[in-house]
Amino acid sequence: MYKISICNFVFGTTVLQPRMAVARLKNQNPGVGHCTKVPRNVNMEKLQHGYLFPEIERHELLHSNKYPHAKVINLGIGDTTEPLPTIITSTMVDFVNGLSTTQGYKGYGPEQGEKPLRKAIADAFYKDLGIKPTEVFVSDGAQCDITRLQLLLGSDVKIAVQDPSFPAYIDSSVIIGQAGELVARAGKYRNIEYMKCGPMNNFFPDLSATSRSEIIFFCSPNNPTGHAATRKQLEQLVHFAKVNGSIIIFDSAYAAYITDDSPRSIFEIPGAREVAIEVSSFSKFSGFTGVRLGWTVVPEELLFSNGFPVVNDFNRIMCTCFNGASNIAQAGGLACLSPEGFKAVRSRINYYMENARILVNALASLGLTVYGGKNAPYVWVHLPGSKSWKVFADILEKTHIITVRAVALAPLVKST
Amino acid sequence: MYKISICNFVFGTTVLQPRMAVARLKNQNPGVGHCTKVPRNVNMEKLQHGYLFPEIERHELLHSNKYPHAKVINLGIGDTTEPLPTIITSTMVDFVNGLSTTQGYKGYGPEQGEKPLRKAIADAFYKDLGIKPTEVFVSDGAQCDITRLQLLLGSDVKIAVQDPSFPAYIDSSVIIGQAGELVARAGKYRNIEYMKCGPMNNFFPDLSATSRSEIIFFCSPNNPTGHAATRKQLEQLVHFAKVNGSIIIFDSAYAAYITDDSPRSIFEIPGAREVAIEVSSFSKFSGFTGVRLGWTVVPEELLFSNGFPVVNDFNRIMCTCFNGASNIAQAGGLACLSPEGFKAVRSRINYYMENARILVNALASLGLTVYGGKNAPYVWVHLPGSKSWKVFADILEKTHIITVRAVALAPLVKST
Incomplete structure (x- = not known):
């Protein structure tokens, strides 16, 4: 393989x-120069x-x-x-031209994203799934949100990842201090739970052999294997998280590529609002890899063990460590979600x-x-x-x- | 006061x-609903x-x-x-229109920023100061870079801040775990060194009364007091950092507002390349508060206590936790640095x-x-x-x- x-x-x-x-x-000469004591x-x-x-x-x-x-x-x-469809770029062009006018100029926007875009994301991707616009946080991309989620979680949690997996989950986990020692021979970290996914198990981990971890990163359709988890598989995952008191961080960056009836969002699974966060992106959905736009959904029902809502802490992280996605990118994102743009x-x-x-x-x-x-x-x-x-x-x-x-x-x- | x-x-x-x-x-009813065990x-x-x-x-x-x-x-x-000058917006408009063409479309760019912009920043703000384009990292803003610098530093360092100071230094320090306990009556954290700055000391801390800390956040011109540190004051600061083996994180977001001969960059001070990082922004320089663009300079000579170059770790952070500033904002930033744009x-x-x-x-x-x-x-x-x-x-x-x-x-x- x-x-x-x-x-x-x-x-x-x-x-x-x-x-x-x-x-x-x-x-x-390595002896030359000042070293800090940091x-x-x-x-x-x-x-x-x-x-x-x-x-x-x-x-x-x-x-x-x-x-x-x-x-x-x-x-x-x-x-x-x-190339981007002109319906998207012409909207951004109008927005940029507006920045040169008194009426159209915009300074700081809300750190969580412009309200119309938050609503449009909720409507476009979570219709009938009960996701409120206030649970949608607009960002500069999924990879950046993954780090912000790690900041939110801190070093005292253990993560599980699909194996193979998108490298940002593991590397951000190492940076925040969750991963433990590297076992060089295996190329794996002691405190990370690697959930083997391959043809032998239909690219879905054997949950009966998976240790409990606080956080489960799960990417579907999967980067890099290309497998989209079935509804039954995701029901098992949500059940597993609920029983273990875990939080799933579900990466749906490729959901728009699904051609069969596999779930496009973890929130299609009953009970997911109490156990899952969803990270997603305009990068592969609308070719915004360079324009930079993504979002994260944190449901109000998701609670830490002390009952504190996770969404409150994520809001604090977004307001303190981030300053909003580029307003031009946000204008483009809104255009992608119009009927013609879509x-x-x-x-x-x-x-x-x-x-x-x-x-x-x-x-x-x-x-x-x-x-x-x-x-x-x-x-x-x-x-x-x-x-x-x-x-x-x-x-x-x-x-x-x-x-x-x-x-x-x-x-x-x-x-x- | x-x-x-x-x-x-x-x-x-x-x-x-x-x-x-x-x-x-x-x-x-607080008894209702599922709590995770996280x-x-x-x-x-x-x-x-x-x-x-x-x-x-x-x-x-x-x-x-x-x-x-x-x-x-x-x-x-x-x-x-x-409103933004049309010379800036027209450049961004051209770039956005280009995204709809085969020749002009751009996907992922370098996480550290487009080369011409890195060079233009080095030329415009650090002329004759010996800053190389490879030491300039383009970002989505100074506040975001402050958090990324905290990620780079980790929890085992102590920070000093001017008092009063821009709140992001302290809050990001708390989030990463450097700050220690909050002393509620004083509204201060035990492990943060607060350097009083006011009219009594010409808005510059009494360094003889300042405890050593690994990191010194220093903002000049200062947000919120409006004071720009003099050359002599910054020489004292660089000397203090060198003697203590500290790293200065110098926030020069308002440097363009200086009207007298106060230094616009910490790198105007001899020896600063061995002790300082500079964080800066297009927000207040060119009205990009909503467009989102900033940069951070990490000189190659800045070394951790084990001799490892700080710039290598910052590069790793930028590549892992960030995915580049919006390419449209970068095109706009480049226009700001043309002679007419400037x-x-x-x-x-x-x-x-x-x-x-x-x-x-x-x-x-x-x-x-x-x-x-x-x-x-x-x-x-x-x-x-x-x-x-x-x-x-x-x-x-x-x-x-x-x-x-x-x-x-x-x-x-x-x-x-």
Whole structure:
């Protein structure tokens, strides 16, 4: 299996003498210069080598230097490539032009997001699910909200993650101090519960073998396996969280890619309001990866063990550690949720899914076992007997394709 | 003295039975509903009542309900009010229109910001100060960067703040777990060093009476007192940090408002590269409070006690916990730093400073002692013998003016 979750990386041990190493790299005398007496954060020391995506970028750069004429195709980070529909950009243009007028100028907005956008998100994604606009917090993206949720939770909780999983859950957990020691050989942290998900269990963890943790990160449709959890699976998950007194942080960033009747939100499952937070994003829904817009839903019924509403603390975090998403991005987000905007955005999603289909068919025709690509733009390929980075390097060397996650967001183009 | 720093608030004790209280407020039976077993973060429990600015908003709303016909003037949060120069918005419009084209579409950008913008910031604000573009990290604002710096530092450091100070330094410190217990009577945290700044010491702390702390937050021109530290004062500060092995986090968000020869950056002081980080913003410089854009400078020479470069960890934080500022805001920021853009932005700053002068003169003509308004848009008024919130309430009740911080960004208009 071509596994690429960061928890499976073994990147060598921490540099024990970083000053020496840095100085050597820079060809300097390490004895020179002033050192502060501020200790390096022990949590930062525990992080593995580099965050996944910049690490991939580094490999891409090295490859481009080696093959300056190669046309590299990047299927790595899952970036969007298609121009935004003009109905979205024309709304943003109007908003930006307004900023030059007395009537249209806007300064600070509410840290939680503009009211019409909060309402539009509740209406568009949570219709009939009872989510109030005041439970929707607009942000600059899901990855940023994950860190803010970790700030809210603090270091005294244990998290569980799907294995493989999006690396931000684990890395933010390490930074906030929840993860415990790194077991270098396994590339895993002692205090994180890794819930194995693969073809053997229909990409859903064996909950009977899963230890209790306060927080369960769960991404569906899953990045990177491409699997969307079924209603029955999510009912089991909500039940498991309720019995254990856990909070699910449900990442639905790819919900718009679901083509069958898999739930698009955890709040489709009865009882989820008492056990779940949902993090989501305009990035893959409407190509806002660079524009930056996301949201998080925290239901009022979600309570800490002392009965205090989680939403109150999240509101405090958003007001103190964040200052609102760009008002231009918010204007664009509102346009995406208009009937015409929604339709236009839909056409882009269909395009990306067509790319996924092309990839799946091509890989299958090579005799490979392929998962995903049906309810998500991610394609998960079985390449037995090799380590992730080894496969990554082989594919890059032979085809000039960046994979790591075989993402189908970029069109399939023959490499040169 | 009309003191408004959050460290001086006494807001009553923490609600001991929040679930009960919340239920009572919502007229619900507190026994009903599921509680998770996730403990509330003890650091969140230590935060005082509400973050300053939302708290002010709450007062404003109550006042508007009481006097629905009053025209309230908000001099509170220090918002910008003047339309953006068209040279800035037209650049953003071009960028947004480009997002609808194959050539102009952009997905994920570098988490650290677009290279041309990093270079332009280095050139515009740090000319001849030796700051490299790679030491400049573009962000969605200074307040957000302050939290990210706290994430980088972790809980095992002690911070010092000017007293009074911008509330985000203290609140982010509490959230990350540095602050220690709250001494409710004093409204101060045990493990934070409060450096008194006022007319008695020319708004610069008595460093001989200041205990060592790992981190010194220092804002100049100061929010809220309006005082810009002199070169000599900043030399003392850098010396103090060097001797103590401390790191200064210098907030220069109002540097563009300096009218005399006070340093606009901590990096004007020799030796600062080894002891200081600088956080800054386009918010007050170019009216981007709602557009959201800021930056942080971390020099390569700044090292933790083990010799590890701070910039490496900040880079990791930016890549893991942040996903880049909105690319539209970045395009706008670049336009602000063009020669024409800079000139246009300058005219807005002059306008705000003219407002400050009007306020200072009016308040002085009432016989009040007034500070600030010369190198910053903030005006600091001596109103002896009263508590902050009492003065706040009196002014609001009698004049329909929101003060807390007597900010001159809004034009002085007679209330009705």
